[in-house]
Amino acid sequence: MTVIQERPATDARTLIGATLRATLASNMQAKFPELSDDQAERGIGQMLAFLAAGAHSDTPLSPSPLVDDFWHAFLLHTQAYQDFCGQMLGKFVHHQPGFLDKAEHGGGKALRARTVDAIVAAGFVIDMEFWPELDLADCSQCHANCHNSPKHA
Template identity: 65%
Template sequence: MTDTTNRRVIDARSLISDDTRATLVANMRDKFPQLTEEKADRGVGQMLAFLAACAYSKRPLSPSPLVDDFWHAFLLHTKAYREFCAETFGRFLDHQPGYLDPEEHGGGRALRAGTVDCITLAGYEIDMEFWPELDLAHCSQCHANCSDSPNHPAIHS
């Protein structure tokens, strides 16, 4: 069981410069006018937390559709994205959409639940508004198959 009571939670938005973050926020607000600046900024953070988990996980991870939209916005700034990957992870993180066998990796929801677990275990903040299909924000019971639960399948990361 993972003890999260004394762990420092990392805000992934600190992984990029304020200028790059402002550019991504503006890009997402242009594409999705209903996004507030505050929500777009939080979305950038969730995308960066996802990328950080991907850089260290040995198993496939999957963004939510909204987090994927933020990743696409970053990918369009290829030079900034390439430099971010090199400086932060020491390698380029490819975006490779494709089919993952549900028998091997679980369905989309299971894969994203594992992704959220990996992000959390890596120490990054999770904003459940960006992972709506998981509906875990209202969980109030112990051992509900979250990363600390003895009912949770073993993570091989």
Template identity: 50%
Template sequence: MVDQALAFLGTCAVDGKPLSPSRLVDPEWHAFVLHTREYREFCHRVAGRFIDHVPTDEARAGAGEPAMALHRTVEAIRAAGYVVDPELWFASGQAKCTQCHNGCADDPPPPPAAESTL
């Protein structure tokens, strides 16, 4: 699971799309984040920036979005040249967090609820 979490983070470093780990990969990301100094150094080495861990708001996700996010993430990991372990990605579903805020890490904050188009 550690290698899949590192592949996920390496892909977050180079892919601009919203990505999300699976429920089995996410705990490894959580464990790494708790080692703040090492995590920060890793992020700066592979991404040139800190890769945020952001809980997702299920109410804002559209129907089918979690499955689409997992497929998008797995395809991005493969495109980045990493090996994917399908059992760790598709057996458990999407985790409830991403590296994205409002679409991705560098996006502005989401609009106020009254302006939302979802």
């Protein structure tokens, strides 16, 4: 008899230290004063989960607009971002805005659903508050059309 024990999903916030999390949360709350401390912390987790899943995906993934804002906040801390990518992801994850062919990738909602599925498959917690587009009708990608595509040079 084989016993399969599922691992509980990992909170991606644990991928960076408390000091960097506090800095990123503070940066986001300065830009978006309506974000509570809890929302800022959870948003950081969703951004880190997106990066970890995207670093090892064979297909393009796309953040929600809010997750993308958290990614932008992290990118501004270039050394910390570079260190995180190298140490935690094994490679640098570039932020590459661009347009993906809807026929090939299924449009924004399908791309976002694939992203959420990839995050779950990578073993991370999903917080649906940060992926609201999945409850909406089919639409285009985020306002900046950002994604992490392994096909992007």
